[in-house]
Amino acid sequence: MNANYDVIIIGGGAAGFFTAINIAENNSKLKIAILERGKEVLSKVRVSGGGRCNVTHACFIPNELVKFYPRGEKELKGPFHQFCSGDTIEWFERHGVELKIEDDGRMFPVTDSSQTIIDCFQQAVKKWGIDVLTGQSVQSLFRGEDYWKVETTRDTFKASKIVMATGSNPKMWDMLETLGHSIVPPVPSLFTFNIKDPRIKDLMGVSALASVKVKGSRLQASGPLLITHWGMSGPGILRLSAWGARELFAKNYQFVLQVNWLNDLDFEETAELLRELKIEHAKKIITKKSPFDFPNRLWESLVLASGITEATKWADLSRKQLDNLTGQLVNGQYHVNGKSTFKEEFVTAGGIDLKEINFKTMESKILSDLYFAGEILNIDAITGGFNFQNAWTGGFLVAKNFSN
Template sequence: MNEIIVIGGGAAGFFAAINIAEQHPQANVTILEKAKQGLQKVKISGGGRCNVTHAEFIPQELVNNYPRGKKELLGPFHQFMTGDTIAWFESRGVALKIEDDGRMFPESNTSQTIIDCFLNEANKFGVNINYSCGVKSVKKEGSTWCIDTNAGVFTADKLVVATGSSVKIWEILKTLNHTIVKPVPSLFTFNVKDARITNIPGVVAQNVTVKVVNTNLESHGPLLVTHVGFSAPAILKLSAFGAVELAQMDYKFQIEINFIQQDFNGCLSSLKNLKQTLAKKTVFKFSQFDMPKRLWQQLVLAANIGDGTTWADLNKHQLEALAAQLTKAIFNVNGKSTFKEEFVTAGGVDLKEVNFKTFESKYHKNLYFAGEVLNIDAVTGGFNFQNAWTSAFIVAKNIM
């Protein structure tokens, strides 16, 4: 009988183990998990609802959500894609629903549904699960893998590493001559202290452009003012695609925000028209450009326009100052905060060292990788889980 060991009892590990056991009944499949229970990231994902995947069904479009892994995942997504994920869960009694922003969750609205599904499937196909089983070393003796743990030594014909962002396992993989790209945080919010946003947490500007000054980093989308700074997709995309660059800056940099999707000159022209058409109205009281009222008021004050000033009273300097606040407002970022419970890391096994047709190591036969142990990460919205399902399924398909 083939002995197959999966290191890591998270999303990718369970998905790999279940699919290996189902597709290859002659194999004896064992999960080694260092914690007292598995699937903890699944449990807290999506605010406890588990953001299983994202309703994007074209591989060429799906890969655009991966700052690292975009090129490598195109082929794998043609093998196992979002639709396959949906079908896999639905065939096991777990119906998924699509929310307005494209995120997909179990209809039950609880991650426990996904956990129960995995535990039931693992039991059904005879997967052995060893909790509190931390790996200390991995060696290859002939064609056999020897895994030393705090619960004894395990041996395997084939080994799957699905440990996510585990520094300890990355160190072990270095002893097997694999290169580890230095890990840095990938999904995070920006810490900003600024009088313009101090008193307006909870305000959302729907369609903004955010640039990191003196870089090519730029993103579009909703922007949320929080108690500590900025969040929402416009910021999270920047944090993901700029993960390495922003880490090199020690998370101290400037951003330029365009709140209204007009350039400075176009905005100035619009403001001059408003000066004519709204002459007797107070600038402060009536928000323009579909902006949230509280944000508009803060930007008006920042342009040195008093709360009683009418449009007719605005001088050239005030019009220009307001146009600048609306189209190229500069904010100083000083640090980052974790986005909800999403612990996503850029870094991991160098992608050049993996065969993406099978997810097997190019250096060691019968060593496979699944999920975030590789230098692959995505923006928020279920994309990191889709990488886990795809890589794990392809490992299961090719391991025998």
């Protein structure tokens, strides 16, 4: 099949669909196609947020929102002033999808189902007559004088303009590199830490608000930390992995993690607190009850790791044991040996070099009539709806170029 279009969007994910729909709404006369290499479209939307689709985050101030992006913070300021989280809520409402805010700021459809978002997009592409073509794996891109030629495994297409929304696809990066774009090499972001340590061995499911630091570096983060059967996860760990994506890759994911289970208390403050507890609870057994805001199982494990026996009373705590316990609480050292992917939400740091993009239009500075949206760029965020917000904002800005 040979087909001509005004606009071809390569990639049938969140960014691709959102861009196509917004282009059609801006100019209904345009002939638009979405090319997807797989059999299914919107597969990442389906699994995101545990199948509920974490659409965006309730952070409505652009200058604050950008702080959730380890890569892209500076570049997204302007775009977020054009289309921010509040605009996303409004857009989906206008398309019949109501969103709700959860306690941690994440936003989901009120139905708690990603299918709601998929249905919304599918209805819109149908309404605007956008062709959605699956099984179209792009093999080559050719820039003619005033057109683009796209060859897939099945067909050849021509278009006036191309939008790349292929996410973290190395094949597409290679293709764009041959056309003159620079690619920042991809490394994983948003991952959990593999730790084998007797202190956390049987504590799967235990959670605590903690601050974490990579020993010998400036990398640190805080937030809920979750102990899993393979090591540590939770927002605090994911935050650290996102900001440390390149540095931890360079360390081959072998490093020492310093954990402060009391989050913001330092060594001196904690030692003082323990001395007070020693007087106050002199006759009580130390392991029996956690005096801090985390589960007893974790407290007991840290007490035993400090060389204190199960039957020791507070009154019998030696100076050395008190110092050991303080160290375990505020500066526990855990050897990380590898990483695991966080759920199905695989996020990559890397992609098209941001210096080569005009962030007013999302057009390539290297090749005219070539636009980008979503994770194909060297932009990524921590977990919480921020990666989707980047996709929506990019798609909106691309579409502005196609107004009547």
